[in-house]
Amino acid sequence: MAKTLDLVPVGEWGFFTLPRPMVIAGPCSAETEEQVMETAKGLNEFGIHVFRAGIWKPRTHPGSFEGIGTPGLKWLQKVKKEYGMKVATEVASEKHVFECIKYGVDMVWLGARTTANPFLVQEIAEALRDTDIPVLVKNPVNPDLDLWIGALERLNREGVRKLGVIHRGFSTSQKIAYRNDPQWKIAIELRTRYPDLPFFADPSHMGGSRDYLLELSQRAMDLGLDGLMIESHCNPSAALSDAHQQLTPPALKELLESIVVREKDTDSREYRDGIVQLRAQIDIIDENLLYALNTRMGVSRKIGQYKKEHNIAILQTSRWDSVLEDMKKKGRAYGLSEEFIETVFNAIHEESVRAQNEILES
Ligand code: PEP
Numbered sequence: 342m343a344k345t346l347d348l349v350p351v352g353e354w355g356f357f358t359l360p361r362p363m364v365i366a367g368p369c370s371a372e373t374e375e376q377v378m379e380t381a382k383g384l385n386e387f388g389i390h391v392f393r394a395g396i397w398k399p400r401t402h403p404g405s406f407e408g409i410g411t412p413g414l415k416w417l418q419k420v421k422k423e424y425g426m427k428v429a430t431e432v433a434s435e436k437h438v439f440e441c442i443k444y445g446v447d448m449v450w451l452g453a454r455t456t457a458n459p460f461l462v463q464e465i466a467e468a469l470r471d472t473d474i475p476v477l478v479k480n481p482v483n484p485d486l487d488l489w490i491g492a493l494e495r496l497n498r499e500g501v502r503k504l505g506v507i508h509r510g511f512s513t514s515q516k517i518a519y520r521n522d523p524q525w526k527i528a529i530e531l532r533t534r535y536p537d538l539p540f541f542a543d544p545s546h547m548g549g550s551r552d553y554l555l556e557l558s559q560r561a562m563d564l565g566l567d568g569l570m571i572e573s574h575c576n577p578s579a580a581l582s583d584a585h586q587q588l589t590p591p592a593l594k595e596l597l598e599s600i601v602v603r604e605k606d607t608d609s610r611e612y613r614d615g616i617v618q619l620r621a622q623i624d625i626i627d628e629n630l631l632y633a634l635n636t637r638m639g640v641s642r643k644i645g646q647y648k649k650e651h652n653i654a655i656l657q658t659s660r661w662d663s664v665l666e667d668m669k670k671k672g673r674a675y676g677l678s679e680e681f682i683e684t685v686f687n688a689i690h691e692e693s694v695r696a697q698n699e700i701l702e703s
């Protein structure tokens with residue numbers, strides 16, 4: 342049984358103007374004073390109040406741009422002063438926390454690689470003790486819900502009560518379209534366990550490309566999440582990190598206007614928790630079905646190749662008849678009608694035979 346968290350409601354943080362989505366936006370990295378100020382100006386112009394910018398960047402390869410470091414904190418101060426925005430950055434050590442406190446950073450987040458490391462989380466939690474700085478915890482890189490919860494517990498035990506999470510997807514060795522695998526079921530599980538925990542999605546790091554931002558943001562809203570953290574840069578193609586996934590402020594405005602956000606009053610909440618969530622689950626299952634179908638077709642083509650090399654005919658009806666009988670029997674155990682199983686598997690089989698014939702004739 343999960344422990345409860347002692348939380349200050351996000352409405353009392355004084356950061357976000359409700360209703361959903363609460364938005365945090367800004368560049369992947371603070372690069373220059375001009376880039377920071379111009380991006381913040383563009384975002385402020387359409388009502389974004391919380392500005393993000395990475396100051397210390399966890400990069401895969403040494404020699405990549407690893408963040409501007411402490412000098413960038415002065416630019417964040419300037420954003421606060423000129424535009425009255427709240428500013429947020431990623432911390433990965435107690436040193437980062439102390440620098441943030443010194444320069445008046447309003448909010449910090451733990452990156453995916455940091456959440457995965459309890460030593461660092463503990464060190465950061467202790468450095469934040471006696472401060473009032475809200476902390477958002479990204480999911481760990483690996484799909485481990487307990488590790489994510491453990492990080493929340495560590496922070497909460499040191500007195501961090503303005504606490505929230507950011508779902509940015511999980512590393513995967515599978516070839517998928519997105520940069521990180523959303524595995525929404527893990528987010529849903531966390532949401533169910535801690536319904537009062539402010540919950541953001543980060544479609545930028547999840548998708549890894551501007552092309553996926555809208556569908557992922559919409560999905561996050563359909564699942565009832567509270568907010569979005571999205572990367573925005575005044576000149577994305579010149580960005581020193583994550584150039585493919587950043588949007589200009591006007592493009593972000595357009596994206597946010599295209600998202601359909603359902604009401605959160607009592608009636609629609611019931612609706613959201615019911616049908617909308619189920620539909621989102623169906624979408625995920627459909628994607629899994631597609632993945633399975635594609636994998637099956639791959640194997641089927643290999644069989645075709647193999648048959649060709651051994652000079653064997655494509656169609657062995659007796660084998661297919663027995664496969665179908667077996668599927669019908671198994672389907673019955675799941676309460677799936679024979680007719681349905683026959684329709685689905687005959688369609689799959691037909692496509693396999695077609696693909697194998699192609700190979701034979703090639
Ligand atoms: C970031 O937000 O810039 C970042 C590095 O994200 P993540 O920890 O999700 O990779």
Ligand code: MN
Nearest residue numbers: 369572582583
């Ligand atoms: Mn980034």
